[in-house]
Amino acid sequence: MSTLKNILMAGLLTVAPAAAWAEEAPVPFAAPKDSAIPKTEQGELILLGKRLMSETKRLLPDNVGAQMNCTSCHLSGAKLAVGSPLVGTANAFPQYNPRAGREVTLTERINGCFLRSMNGKPLKPESQEMKAMLAYTEWLATALPKGATKIQGKGIGLVKLDKTLVANPENGKRIYGQQCAMCHGDNGEGMKDAQGEILFPPLWGDESFNIGAGMARTYTAAAFVLNNMPVGHGMNSVLGQGGAMTQQEAVDVAEYFSHQPRPDFPAKVNDWPKDPKPKDARY
Numbered sequence: 001m002s003t004l005k006n007i008l009m010a011g012l013l014t015v016a017p018a019a020a021w022a023e024e025a026p027v028p029f030a031a032p033k034d035s036a037i038p039k040t041e042q043g044e045l046i047l048l049g050k051r052l053m054s055e056t057k058r059l060l061p062d063n064v065g066a067q068m069n070c071t072s073c074h075l076s077g078a079k080l081a082v083g084s085p086l087v088g089t090a091n092a093f094p095q096y097n098p099r100a101g102r103e104v105t106l107t108e109r110i111n112g113c114f115l116r117s118m119n120g121k122p123l124k125p126e127s128q129e130m131k132a133m134l135a136y137t138e139w140l141a142t143a144l145p146k147g148a149t150k151i152q153g154k155g156i157g158l159v160k161l162d163k164t165l166v167a168n169p170e171n172g173k174r175i176y177g178q179q180c181a182m183c184h185g186d187n188g189e190g191m192k193d194a195q196g197e198i199l200f201p202p203l204w205g206d207e208s209f210n211i212g213a214g215m216a217r218t219y220t221a222a223a224f225v226l227n228n229m230p231v232g233h234g235m236n237s238v239l240g241q242g243g244a245m246t247q248q249e250a251v252d253v254a255e256y257f258s259h260q261p262r263p264d265f266p267a268k269v270n271d272w273p274k275d276p277k278p279k280d281a282r283y
Contacts, residue, residue: 029153030143031079031087042135045128049136052129053077056118057198060129065119065263066208067190072201073117073215075228078140080238081153082227090138092149098275106134116213119263161223163279165251172256175249179230180257188260204260211282212265215258218280222247222254258282 034050037043052059054077056069075083093106104112110133111122123130144151177186183200184190190202202208214220231241245253259282268283 026150026152026154027145027148029081029085029087029151031085031140032143036142037139045132045135046139048128049132049134049139050077052133053136060120060123063114063118063120063123065121066117066202066210067192067198068118068201068209069198070113072198073224075239075241078137082155082242083239084224084228085140085154086137087140088144088148088151088154090134090141091144091147099271101273101275106137110134110137115267116265117209117215119208119210119213119265155223161219161226161250162247163219165248167218167255168248168252169256169259171249172252172254175245175253176256179244180253183230184257188257203257204262206263208262210263210265212268212271216262216282217278218251218255218258219278220280221258222250225254226250 037046037050053070053074056071057064057067071077073084074086078084078086081087090106093109094103096102097104097109100108107125107130110130111125114120114122123133141148180203184203185200188202188204188208190198190207191200193199209215215224226245226247227242228239229241230244231239233241233244237243271277271283272281
């Protein structure tokens with residue numbers, strides 16, 4: 001009898017189930033179709049949440065200070081792989097947030113976006129609008145296996161960004177003029193349609209996200225740019241996005257636009273109370 005078998009029979013060693021040994025494997029990315037929204041009262045709430053994602057500034061003017069919608073960062077209704085999707089996000093909350101130094105709820109995370117990325121004010125947790133945004137986010141997980149948190153294409157990039165790259169903002173300015181200004185404006189002012197609706201968000205200035213937003217950080221912005229910008233230049237992805245820049249170019253242009261003047265975030269003094277501050281934090 002082998003030594004290992006003797007040890008097991010003596011009860012000196014226990015064997016955990018195989019699932020406990022192996023890290024959870026990512027599941028294929030899958031977003032539900034809008035046609036799957038139920039024709040019920042809950043379905044109406046989900047539809048309102050969907051509208052609030054794409055018409056945030058117009059429908060919630062008292063809560064949005066920037067000229068931004070949720071879909072300015074969460075592309076295609078937050079249903080696009082590597083486009084900062086919210087598919088499966090509801091399954092991961094509550095979760096520990098290093099910036100807050102504690103566990104946060106999904107409601108708190110959404111309001112964090114209103115405060116930072118929208119440079120605005122939080123929704124009341126009990127409001128119909130918050131309930132709708134939660135309902136839509138929860139519905140986005142319905143095409144996945146129950147409880148799945150690791151999903152292929154979840155986040156802002158398929159390619160892991162090399163954070164050892166040193167940014168060259170002067171080169172970033174040149175790239176911005178060539179690749180970004182057509183949509184986001186020569187001075188980062190963004191673009192609106194004839195009715196005044198946001199087409200492309202401002203990347204700096206008084207109407208952009210504030211200094212506390214994730215996109216104000218070089219490497220966060222670079223990962224998004226690398227995989228998602230500019231849109232409409234190719235045929236290999238849903239929006240024809242990504243793949244137009246090298247990692248170095250993405251870091252350079254992200255450094256350039258993220259460090260342009262933008263609104264302050266006074267509550268930044270409370271960030272990262274326990275954990276190390278990321279090296280690209282603006283404060």
